[in-house]
Amino acid sequence: MTRPLPQQRRSSLCRDDEPVLQGRALLPDASGPVFGDLEVWDFNTSLKRPAHVHVSGWKVCFSIELEDPYWNLLAREFFMTLSDPHHPAVLRHGVVLGAPANPQTLIQLASRLRTLARWGHKNAFSPQPGSWTAACVNASATWPRAASPRRQSLDM
Numbered sequence: 001m002t003r004p005l006p007q008q009r010r011s012s013l014c015r016d017d018e019p020v021l022q023g024r025a026l027l028p029d030a031s032g033p034v035f036g037d038l039e040v041w042d043f044n045t046s047l048k049r050p051a052h053v054h055v056s057g058w059k060v061c062f063s064i065e066l067e068d069p070y071w072n073l074l075a076r077e078f079f080m081t082l083s084d085p086h087h088p089a090v091l092r093h094g095v096v097l098g099a100p101a102n103p104q105t106l107i108q109l110a111s112r113l114r115t116l117a118r119w120g121h122k123n124a125f126s127p128q129p130g131s132w133t134a135a136c137v138n139a140s141a142t143w144p145r146a147a148s149p150r151r152q153s154l155d156m
Contacts, residue, residue, distance in 0.1 A: 013077050013089040020083050021046055024100060035080055038062060038072055043103040053104065060106045065117035070128045075113050079106045 016036025024047070026032065032046030041060040043049070049058045066075050081090050083106070085097035117129070123140045125132055 012073060014080055014087070018080075020080060021100075022084050023086055024084075035076060038076075041079070041103075041106070047103065057107065058103045060103060060110055062110070065114040065121075066110060068117065068127065070130070071113065071117050074129055075110060078113075079109070082106065082109075 012035075014035040016034065018035045020033045020035060020041055021030075021043075026046050027048060030046035032043060033041035039062055041062075043058045043060075044055055047058070049055070060079065062072050062075060066072055079101075080087065081095065082097070082101035084090070085095075085100055090097070120129065120132065121127070125136065125140075
């Protein structure tokens with residue numbers, strides 16, 4: 001369930017009981033995640049998983065930095081938008097996206113959001129990502145980088 005946040009500027013885009021997967025081909029008797037699931041969105045019971053993908057590769061975990069209520073809500077709204085790009089709240093805001101993202105894409109993005117939250121904490125930014133401004137972000141000396149052998153070799 002979405003917790004009310006002390007300094008939340010607006011209400012959430014989605015209701016807690018809204019299914020994350022709408023308008024997609026689902027498995028029979030699917031019981032997929034709902035927006036209000038705060039810890040894990042498990043797609044194993046709702047979407048056909050490719051044979052080469054492990055069961056854990058079909059679950060998005062809101063762990064570590066994404067347990068923080070502000071980051072948790074941001075991540076869930078972002079992932080809801082990517083999972084259901086034709087959701088009425090998304091369309092009402094004039095956002096037009098292509099095909100829905102698959103769970104593995106959401107897992108990768110969760111990792112990037114954790115990195116961004118860790119970087120913000122390290123640079124003494126507000127714990128509320130919605131209050132960050134372009135000026136404070138640009139003033140920071142270091143940007144988070146993805147750990148990639150290719151990128152590291154280019155930096156040397």
